[in-house]
Amino acid sequence: MYTFLFGIVLLIVGYFTYGKFIEKMFGVKEDRATPAYTSGDGVDYVPMSTKKNSLIQLLNIAGVGPIFGPIMGALYGPIAFIWIVVGAIFAGAVHDYLTGMISIRNRGAHLPELAGKFLGKFMKHVVNAFAILLLLLVGTVFVSAPAGLLYNLMNGWMAMGIIVTLIFGYYILATLMPIDKIIGRFYPVFGALLIISAVGVGGMMLVKGVSIPELSLTNFHPDNLPIFPLLFLTISCGALSGFHATQSPIISRTTQKEGQGRKIFYGMMIAEAIIAMIWAAAGMALFNGYGGLNEMLAAGGPALIVSEASTMMLGAVGGTLAILGVIILPITSGDTAFRSARMIIADYIKFPQAKITSRLWIAVPLFAVSIILTQVDFNILWRYFSWANQSTAVIALFVxxxxLFIAKKNYWVALIPGTFMLMATTTYILNATIGFGLPMNVAYIGATVISIFLVVLFFFAAVKARAAQIPLEEDITNWKGLQFNE
Incomplete structure (x- = not known):
């Protein structure tokens, strides 16, 4: 219990201390116009309030990742708490803040465009393909996961195919419509339900005196699987997630002032980490330890854990509301995954999106591919998603x-977590059966060599980029706009 509570406190303190440090180091320009005004188009570039942007950002980034991932990570025991807390404060929230703020400084650019500008034109093409692949995987996973939860919640009275069709129908509308018509209008309500459900489960565990395991050297390590790198890919969205790098630019196009960035980007990552802590604790405490949790996962996966934990803690009615909150999470990330993919492709091919027919030309093929991917086994999709997700985080942190290197600021705040995750993702893909299948000791050596080489390459490129004086932000000196207030 104390490990869990101390972790929650550290997350909150981290927002007010390290978050403030990152904001000050970055250097907010309150008088600089944001893309919501300089590029306003009534579709993707629409100014919205801090509260609305924060709740949308939370729902965008918090898919099933901060629930399913921590539940599976709970097999490692309380050490999962350490990764969630340390990862969120020093990696995930920094990742989200920098991605969002650098995007604001560059016309709301998405990660491929930012990678092209700061890591070279070749990386723009690589990251563009990588980001679209990730978003397609996310969108597909976030159709399958909520559809399964809804099917169980309704005891199978509605066919799975119909549920999937309805979710896809919603995704199409949310992808095509102006951001303030559906997402901006309904997400604040969904966000409230999400927070209430998570706080409800966590609060009842405390009220009922549920025994949450404390950190020790003996109560983790499932089936002798290595903590590194597996834990750091299993728990992603609650600690560090590259998917967020595809979502923050959506809100960078609706943010009114740069000073709102810490609440929207850094703060919502901390909020997501608190959600992850609650579900990791539920997984560890409510099913008779590692053995019981493992059996439940084998029987019905993380979705079964969510259903059982919600009902156990909140009763039939409260549990149903909590499950609905969890169902909303992937749906409200899946729609923005497709929306982000549409925007990235449009930016890449320079295809204006003001007309709905232009949006359809891009969106229809995306949904067609995703429908095909729904036929692939969920567990296989999740493994590829985990690796692609954290590899995207590495790219975003290096951007x-x-x-920061070019700006002569403290680049270590991004480079250190980026290098750590580079080592983790490289080790995983070298060792995993979905990768090269090498023995773990060989994978460790190979990942170390590759990571050192890429970091050295980064410094060579960074010195060259600083000497070339690459502009850090879009020039808006000729922009003529009205004064604005929140």
């Missing part, structure tokens, strides 16, 4: 480090 942030390059930006």
């Amino acid at each position: 942030g480090a390059m930006y």
Whole structure:
């Protein structure tokens, strides 16, 4: 219990201390016009309030990741708490803040465009393909997961195919419509339900005196699987997630002032980490330890854990509301995954999106591919998603480090977590059966060599980029706009 509570306190303190440090180091320009005004188009570039942007950002980034991931990570025991807390404060929230703020400084640019500017034109093409792949995987996973939860919640009275069709129908509308018509209008309500459900489960565990395991050297390590790198890919969205790098630019196009960035980007990552802590604790405490949790996962996966934990803690009615909150999470990330993919492709091919027919030309093929992917086994999709997700986080952190290096600011805040995750993702793909299948000791050596080489390459490129004086932000000196207030 004390490990869990101390972790929650550290997350809150981290927002007010390290978050403030990152904001001050980055250097907010309150008088600089944001893309919501300089590029306003009534579709993707629409100014919205801090509260609305914060709740949308939370729902965008918090898919099933901060629930399913921590539940599976709970097999490692309380050490999962350490990764969630340390990862969120020093990696995930920094990742989200830098991605969002650098995007604001560059016309709301998405990660591929930022990678092209700060890591070279070749990386723009690589990251563009990588980001679209990730978003397609996310969108597909976030159709399958909520559809399964809804099917169980309704005891199978509605066919799975109909549920999937309805979710896809919603995704199409949310992808095509102006951001303030559906997402901006309904997400604040969904956000409230999400927070209430998570706080409800966590609060009742405390009220009922549920025994949450404390950190020790003996109560983790499932089936002798290595903590590194597996834990750091299993728990992603609650600690560090590259998917967030595809979502923050959506809100960078609706943010009114740069000073709102810490609440929207850094703060919502901390909020997501608190959600992850609650579900990790539920997984560890409510099913008779590692053995019981493992059996439940084998029987019905994380979705079964969510259903059982919600009902156990909140009763039939409260549990149903909590499950609905969890169902909302992937749906409200899946729609913005497709929206982000549409925007990235449009930016890449320079295809204006003001007309709905232009949006359809891009969106229809995306949904067609996703429908095909729904036929692939969920567990296989999740493994590829986990690796692609954290590899995207590495790219985003290196973009942030390059930006800060060129600006002669503290680039280590991004480079250190970026290098750590580079080592983790490389080790995983070298060892995993979905990768190269090498023995773990060989994977460790190979990942170390590759990571050192890429970091050295980064410094060579960074020195060259600083000498070339690459502009860090879009020139808006000729922009003529009205004064604005929240």
